Amino acid sequence: MGSDALLFYIFAGAAVLGALLVVTQKNPVYSVLALIASFFGLSGLYVLLEAPFVAVVQIIIYAGAIMVLFLFTVMLLNVPREDAAEWDRAHPLYRPMAVRIGGALAILLALELGWALSRTAGLGGGVADEHPAVSSVAELGRVLFTDYMFAFEVTSILIIVAMVGAVVLAKKREE
Amino acid sequence: MAEIIAWVTSPEFIVYASIVGVVFGGLQISAAVMVYAERKVAAFMQQRLGPMRVGPYGLLQPVADILKLFFKEELRPKAADAFLFTLAPIISVATAYVAFAPVPFGAPTTLFGLLDEPMALQVSDVNVAVLVIFAVASMGVYGIVLAGWASNSKYSLLGGLRSSAQMISYELAYGMSLATVVMFSGSMSLREIVDLQQGYWFGVIPKWYIFIQPIAFFVFACAGIAETNRAPFDFPEAEQELVAGYHTEYSSMRFAMFFMAEYINMVTVSAVAVNLFLGGWHGPFIPPEYGWLWFLIKLAFLLFCYLWLRWTLPRFRYDQLMSFGWKVLLPVATVNLLLTAAGVLYFGL
Secondary structure, eight states: OOHHHHHHHHHHHHHHHHHHHHHHOSSHHHHHHHHHHHHHHHHHHHHHTTOHHHHHHIIIIIIIIIHHHHHHHHHHHTOOOOOHHHHHHTOGGGSHHHHHHHHHHHHHHHHHHHHHHHHOOSOOOOGGGTOGGGTOHHHHHHHHHTTTHHHHHHHHHHHHHHHHHHHHHHSOOOO | OHHHHHHHHSHHHHHHHHHHHHHHHHHHHHHHHHHHHHHHHHHHHTTOOOOOSSSGGGTTHHHHHHHHHHHSOOOOOTTSOHHHHHHHHHHHHHHHHHHTTTOOOSOOBOTTTTSSSOBOSSSOOOTTHHHHHHHHHHHHHHHHHHHHHHTTOHHHHHHHHHHHHHHHHHHHHHHHHHHHHHHHHTOOOHHHHHHTTOSEETTTEEOOHHHHOHHHHHHHHHHHHHHTTOTTSOGGGOHHHHTTGGGTTOOHHHHHHHHHHHHHHHHHHHHHHHHHHSOTTOOSSSOGGGHHHHHHHHHHHHHHHHHHHHTTSOOOOHHHHHHIIIIIIHHHHHHHHHHHHHIIIIIOO
16 A cells, blocks of 8 residues: 555545534534544645645635634634434434435445445556646636636636625515 | 555555645644744743753753643643533644645655655645645634533633624734735645746845735734734733733643644744745755755744744724724735736736
8 A cells, every 4th residue: 555545544534524523513513623633634635636726725715714704603602512412213214205305315325335335446646647737726716717717707607696695684574 | 455555655645644644743833942942032032041941951841841731740630621622722723723634735745756756745745735824724713612611611711702892803804815825826835836936036135025015014914913912912812901812711732732832833833924925946046955954944034924923012992903904905915906907907017
């Protein structure tokens, strides 16, 4: 096993373990922290794929900016710990219908994962060989503002709409 | 196993490990020196002598402080979250150390002919160094927020929340000023940015970016002080309102780790400022082989400015801090960025 493969398993393991902890933790603050750990694992995978820019941006935007706001909100709301006793009866996810739908979705996800795994030929090299755009910041910027111009602009409009919507919702109603 | 031993004993590894050791030890020593310098500068500004008892001119005061902190009792509030309470100072101090990794502090050197090939005075030369520093700095806020939350105390929580609000606000301006320099130099590697600042205009004025981008430097300095939670932006630990802010409940070495993180962050921000705006290790009179001396001189000056500001300016009010960040610093940085972009595009600056 090469050092790249070893590192892949470490980072992938961290990402999966973090994601599992997000849903299994009872304390929401721990869930937020587990999600950050998961993002770090993903960022490590990006480095292995020879895309350092994407890796760093992953940390700045997701682990840095967005998760700080998550943590902020969770702390301010002071969400209580999820209680095991309530889970037994009252929780909506316990209803038979919810269990059936959830089960069906889980089977579908497993099938898709199996299909995707059957099509990959194992661990490949860095994406930089096929897509040099990912590894160089200048090239990434050029591609973003030429080939993917439309998608880029539409995304930014979407974000502005979301921001305006949030401001409208948060504004006090004058009557 | 044999491979690993061969790798560990290879000259490259030894050189690399010693660089890591120098940076690690240097940062630790700089924290101790800063504690002493802070007390002495404060004393001189208030016409006192400062620490004088331990060693000549109180020079051994940091040693005494560290020993005292080691032997103090580790206290933890009963209702505190034990795991996060321990984790928070570790996050703080670890991010402070990691942030220095991509910072170069001298031209490649052969150590006075000791080595065959010149080695870089830098832990790792990442080609997105500017972004890495920014990313790691934005991680530091978790240490403070979690400390505030895990202590389960009102003062700590308020300190932690204030800190996160402040850091989020000032990170934007910080990033904008970094982007301006990146755009102007056309590189994200600190080493390349430093080398672009070589030479002089008219043979006198050094080609440092501070003279071309004074606004970016001003924004960077303000945001840097706010990021490191120093006066006049030291709200997270405003003594008069919040006791000691996020580290109210901390004692002994856990407290010392927050303290160390604060000083190391100051060193890192200053080192980045030296590289981005003050020409790094380039300067007159000293031969390039000893460029790191210039780096240390500039670094020491910026660190002195930190202390100077702290003991000169009173603290802002919290709402003033927020409106300054959002309504002054961010617009100024944005306009400066756009002007620089226009300059680079149309005049090829």
